[in-house]
Amino acid sequence: MRNRADMRRTTIRKAFVRSIPVMAGYIVLGIGFGVLMHAAGYGLLWTLAMSLLIYAGSMQYVGVGLLSGGASVVTAILTTVMVNARHLFYSISMIRVYRDSGRLKPYLIFALTDETYSLLCDGDVPEGADAEFYRFLVSAFDHSYWVIGSVLGSLLGAVLPFSTEGIEFSMTALFLTSFVEQWIKKGNRIPALTGLGATLLSLAVFGPERFLIPAMLLITLVLSLLRGRLGRGEAEA
Amino acid sequence: MNRMGHSALLVAVMSAFTILLRFLPFLVFRKRVPPYVAYLGKVLPPAIIGMLVVYCLRNTAILAFPFGIPELIAVLAVVLLQIWKHRSLLSILTGTAVYMLLVQLVF
Numbered sequence: 001m002r003n004r005a006d007m008r009r010t011t012i013r014k015a016f017v018r019s020i021p022v023m024a025g026y027i028v029l030g031i032g033f034g035v036l037m038h039a040a041g042y043g044l045l046w047t048l049a050m051s052l053l054i055y056a057g058s059m060q061y062v063g064v065g066l067l068s069g070g071a072s073v074v075t076a077i078l079t080t081v082m083v084n085a086r087h088l089f090y091s092i093s094m095i096r097v098y099r100d101s102g103r104l105k106p107y108l109i110f111a112l113t114d115e116t117y118s119l120l121c122d123g124d125v126p127e128g129a130d131a132e133f134y135r136f137l138v139s140a141f142d143h144s145y146w147v148i149g150s151v152l153g154s155l156l157g158a159v160l161p162f163s164t165e166g167i168e169f170s171m172t173a174l175f176l177t178s179f180v181e182q183w184i185k186k187g188n189r190i191p192a193l194t195g196l197g198a199t200l201l202s203l204a205v206f207g208p209e210r211f212l213i214p215a216m217l218l219i220t221l222v223l224s225l226l227r228g229r230l231g232r233g234e235a236e237a
Numbered sequence: 238m239n240r241m242g243h244s245a246l247l248v249a250v251m252s253a254f255t256i257l258l259r260f261l262p263f264l265v266f267r268k269r270v271p272p273y274v275a276y277l278g279k280v281l282p283p284a285i286i287g288m289l290v291v292y293c294l295r296n297t298a299i300l301a302f303p304f305g306i307p308e309l310i311a312v313l314a315v316v317l318l319q320i321w322k323h324r325s326l327l328s329i330l331t332g333t334a335v336y337m338l339l340v341q342l343v344f
Contacts, residue, residue: 017326020326021325021326021329024329024330024333042244046244046248049248050248050251050252053248053249053252054248054251054252054255055255056255059251059255063247063248063251066247066251067244067247067248070240070243071247073246073247073250076247076250076251077250077254080250080251080254080255080258081254081258084254084255084258085258086285086288087255087258087259088258088261088262089277089281089285090259090285091258091259091260091261091262091263092262092266092274092277092278092281093277093278093279093281093282093285094278095262095263095266095270095274095275095278096270096275096278098263109259109260109263110256110259110260112259114289117285118286118289121282121286122282165337165340165341166307166333166336166337166339166340166341169308169311169332169333169336169337170329170330170332170333171293172290172293172294172308172311172312172315172332173311173315173328173329173332173333173336174325174329175286175289175290175293176290176312176315176316176319176328176332177315177319177325177328177329178286178325179283179286179287179290180316180319180320181319181323181325182282182283182286183283185283188283189283191280191281191282191283191284191287192283192284192286192287193287194284194287195283195284195285195286195287195288195291196287196288196290196291198284198288199287199288199291199292200291203291203295208295208296211295212288212292215288215291216288219281219284219285219288220277220281223277223280223281223284224273224277226280227273227276230276230280231272231276231279231280
């Protein structure tokens with residue numbers, strides 16, 4: 001039994017450490033969301049409900065505008081699909097990683113945000129940790145940071161005691177470290193460059209408000225065309 | 238329907254469709270993952286991470302002051318530190334601190 005308790009402790013510790021990079025970003029962005037909701041006339045329970053049940057950062061920011069503007073249900077559906085379409089890609093690439101996850105699988109899928117995806121997409125689990133429990137804890141820690149940040153923001157209202165200007169860069173830095181680690185692995189460089197190049201091209205053509213969907217389509221198209229070249233190792237994989 | 242009732246409906250809709258998007262691939266490809274989809278699952282992660290880096294930096298003004306210089310310095314700090322030490326948390330905290338100092342005190 002001692003080994004099991006050790007494994008549990010190791011898993012909790014490793015999962016917490018893995019989730020730390022997301023903590024600052026989620027708490028700060030969560031505070032921003034709570035502050036915005038408060039300013040729009042939606043109190044703590046609304047903020048809590050959205051952060052618990054939607055749990056998608058950029059969608060929730062957009063959602064404040066939809067709520068306060070009294071948007072139609074159709075508008076809300078279309079906006080959600082557009083803003084969150086990238087989650088289809090995350091899920092597709094996690095089918096293998098989550099294949100053997102048992103009863104926790106529905107929560108793992110529900111909680112697959114950009115940041116949690118970036119922490120778990122390599123499929124690696126630290127030595128001595130239980131894979132399913134580890135992935136669940138990383139997901140749940142991230143979710144809790146988002147909820148805690150949102151609640152704090154709602155309570156703080158518009159009053160912030162210190163300047164947090166620029167702290168949103170932690171998100172950029174998080175993706176950059178993932179990018180560097182992906183870049184180092186063999187066979188990832190052409191896909192990585194495709195992602196950068198296609199997105200930059202799309203940004204130049206469509207501008208910062210509308211480039212994400214074209215970028216995703218272009219990335220999929222280019223990677224599909226490169227399949228003959230990049231997919232050679234498929235049989236062994 | 239009153240305003241708060243309509244708002245509750247919108248929250249439910251946003252939640253339901255976000256959940257649907259996240260679950261759809263798992264439901265559609267439950268029995269067998271087609272080789273093409275498996276291939277996409279293998280090559281998409283590095284591409285999507287690249288896309289998200291650009292997404293985070295999408296509003297950087299490179300044609301007006303400060304010409305994206307704070308972003309460039311902070312990005313270089315993160316990338317070089319990560320290549321050197323491979324300690325993600327260290328790279329993120331250092332890069333963020335560098336960026337905050339630059340935008341609050343320098344530029």
